[in-house]
Amino acid sequence: MINVIKKLQTIPFISKFFLNHYSPYKGAGIEIEKIDLKNYYVRVKMPLTHKNQNIVGTHFGGSLYSMIDPFYMLILMHHLGDKYIVWDKSATIQFLLPGRSTVFADIRLDFAEIEHVKSLAENFAPVHRSYILNIFDESGSRIAEVHKTIYIRRKKPRAFQR
Numbered sequence: 001m002i003n004v005i006k007k008l009q010t011i012p013f014i015s016k017f018f019l020n021h022y023s024p025y026k027g028a029g030i031e032i033e034k035i036d037l038k039n040y041y042v043r044v045k046m047p048l049t050h051k052n053q054n055i056v057g058t059h060f061g062g063s064l065y066s067m068i069d070p071f072y073m074l075i076l077m078h079h080l081g082d083k084y085i086v087w088d089k090s091a092t093i094q095f096l097l098p099g100r101s102t103v104f105a106d107i108r109l110d111f112a113e114i115e116h117v118k119s120l121a122e123n124f125a126p127v128h129r130s131y132i133l134n135i136f137d138e139s140g141s142r143i144a145e146v147h148k149t150i151y152i153r154r155k156k157p158r159a160f161q162r
Contacts, residue, residue, distance in 0.1 A: 028052045028063040033104075037078040040109040042071045047102040059099030064135055064144050065091065071107040072131050072150055079114045080152070084121065089128060089151040093144055101138040121154040128152075 019025060019032045029052055034043040044067045046052060052063040069088070076086045113129075120127045128149055135144040 024066060028060075028066060030063070030067045037075055040075055040079070040111070040114075042075070042107040043104065044068060044071070044107070045102055045104045048100060056098075057100075059103060059143075061093065061095060064095075064099065064103065065093050065146065067103070068105045068107060068133055068135065068146055068148075072109070072148055075107065075109050076114070076117065076150060076152065079109075080117065083155055085151070085153045085155060087151045089149040091146060091148045093146045095144050097137070097141055097143045099135075099137055099143045103135050103137050103143060105133060105135045107133060117152055118154075121152055124154050124156050126151060126153045 015037070016032050016035045019035070025031075028046065029049045030044060030046045032042065033045050034041065036042070046059070046063060046067050048059055052060050054060045069091075073086050073088055077084075080086060109131075117127060117129060128151055130147060130149045133146045133148065134142050135146065137143050
């Protein structure tokens with residue numbers, strides 16, 4: 001059953017459906033516009049609503065971070081497979097402008113990054129990769145910058161059992 005669920009999660013339409021119905025995302029109005037794990041890409045948007053406003057009527061900072069939180073990890077897990085451990089290690093967000101409209105984020109990696117991670121993790125040592133991501137509003141203004149650090153380690157093979 002778990003293998004069937006894992007296989008279904010690789011189908012973009014199904015992944016997008018489940019993420020868009022994930023309670024924290026649905027509650028904050030976060031929408032995955034495009035998910036293409038095969039091509040290392042996710043686009044997320046969040047309109048400004050009464051559910052995600054702060055006290056001064058702009059985007060709540062926690063919702064801004066939530067909209068991008070899992071995606072580097074998901075892309076890496078998809079391409080590295082279950083021979084690797086992938087965890088979010090740390091994140092910081094710097095708010096640059098108040099978000100007063102729909103906001104967007106494009107999360108991207110590429111084949112070269114995946115291959116680089118594999119080579120760094122080849123000896124089973126922990127690898128920490130840092131990524132920078134910007135969140136933009138409808139006018140194209142950069143409203144926030146997020147720094148994410150991801151922990152990756154190749155799993156050691158299990159000893160042969162008799």
